[in-house]
Amino acid sequence: MNIALLGYGRMGKTIEEIAIKRGHNIVLKIDKGDTNYDITKADVAIDFSIPDVAFNNISNCLKNNVPVISGTTGWLDNYDNAISLCKENNGAFIYASNFSLGVNIFFELNKTLAKMMSNLNQYNVTMEEIHHTKKLDAPSGTAISLANDLIAEHSDYKKWELDKATEENSIPIVAKRIGDVPGTHTVDYESEVDTIHIEHVAHNRQGFALGAVVAAEWIIGKSGVFTMNDVLNIG
Ligand SMILES: NC(=O)c1ccc[n+]([C@@H]2O[C@H](COP(=O)([O-])OP(=O)(O)OC[C@H]3O[C@@H](n4cnc5c(N)ncnc54)[C@H](O)[C@@H]3O)[C@@H](O)[C@H]2O)c1
Numbered sequence: 261m262n263i264a265l266l267g268y269g270r271m272g273k274t275i276e277e278i279a280i281k282r283g284h285n286i287v288l289k290i291d292k293g294d295t296n297y298d299i300t301k302a303d304v305a306i307d308f309s310i311p312d313v314a315f316n317n318i319s320n321c322l323k324n325n326v327p328v329i330s331g332t333t334g335w336l337d338n339y340d341n342a343i344s345l346c347k348e349n350n351g352a353f354i355y356a357s358n359f360s361l362g363v364n365i366f367f368e369l370n371k372t373l374a375k376m377m378s379n380l381n382q383y384n385v386t387m388e389e390i391h392h393t394k395k396l397d398a399p400s401g402t403a404i405s406l407a408n409d410l411i412a413e414h415s416d417y418k419k420w421e422l423d424k425a426t427e428e429n430s431i432p433i434v435a436k437r438i439g440d441v442p443g444t445h446t447v448d449y450e451s452e453v454d455t456i457h458i459e460h461v462a463h464n465r466q467g468f469a470l471g472a473v474v475a476a477e478w479i480i481g482k483s484g485v486f487t488m489n490d491v492l493n494i495g
Pocket residue numbers: 266267268269270271272290291292293308309310311313317330331332333334356357358359360468
């Protein structure tokens with residue numbers, strides 16, 4: 261499979277290593293300032309770039325009928341536009357805030373726990389995410405997914421807020437930036453008598469990168485908007 265990498269930073273480079281080990285070719289490595297390239301050289305594009313350019317990169321792929329996997333976070337104001345563009349062009353598109361198998365299992369655990377805790381109003385929920393100091397967005401895309409999934413299952417919560425909850429129906433998400441932490445996410449339910457704590461700790465970026473390559477392999481020959489639950493057949 262011929263892969264275009266849109267964004268050749270920490271993730272782009274990790275994806276390159278894994279894709280080559282799995283027998284694929286990297287035909288384009290696009291980074292800041294690269295504007296004149298032919299995306300149709302690729303069978304599939306994988307975008308791990310920056311929030312400000314992700315939607316443009318995705319649009320370029322969809323308009324040229326190149327399936328696109330997007331892992332960039334912080335651009336979701338344009339998610340509905342990406343879906344419309346995908347449908348108009350009969351294209352293929354997957355966005356995931358987190359491509360690792362472990363986090364996708366953690367997402368399911370979070371939904372199940374939220375369903376169990378719904379209406380148990382002696383427990384208050386808080387979330388925390390820790391990432392490296394180079395991260396541009398806060399809270400992380402993964403924390404936003406966790407909060408939205410929790411809100412969908414728990415009758416007491418209607419929104420999330422960064423750092424502090426200003427209303428009772430709001431989930432506070434504390435975002436910490438420390439060293440080169442690849443990504444740690446926690447969800448805590450606290451009562452006067454105990455705490456229930458679930459946590460996912462990424463040890464490195466390999467899990468994210470492998471998930472993105474597996475998604476790229478899976479999407480070839482398909483059209484539509486998909487999620488990692490489709491790829492992993494979970495949920
Ligand atoms: N979904 C996931 O599983 C997952 C996992 C890790 C990181 N991420 C997200 O992926 C993104 C990239 O993370 P990273 O750690 O590789 O960041 P990074 O800063 O190391 O890499 C981003 C790269 O994009 C480049 N870039 C800037 N403008 C560009 C353009 N117009 N076209 C293409 N590339 C351009 C930058 O120069 C940089 O090299 C972030 O949004 C991060 O949150 C998602």
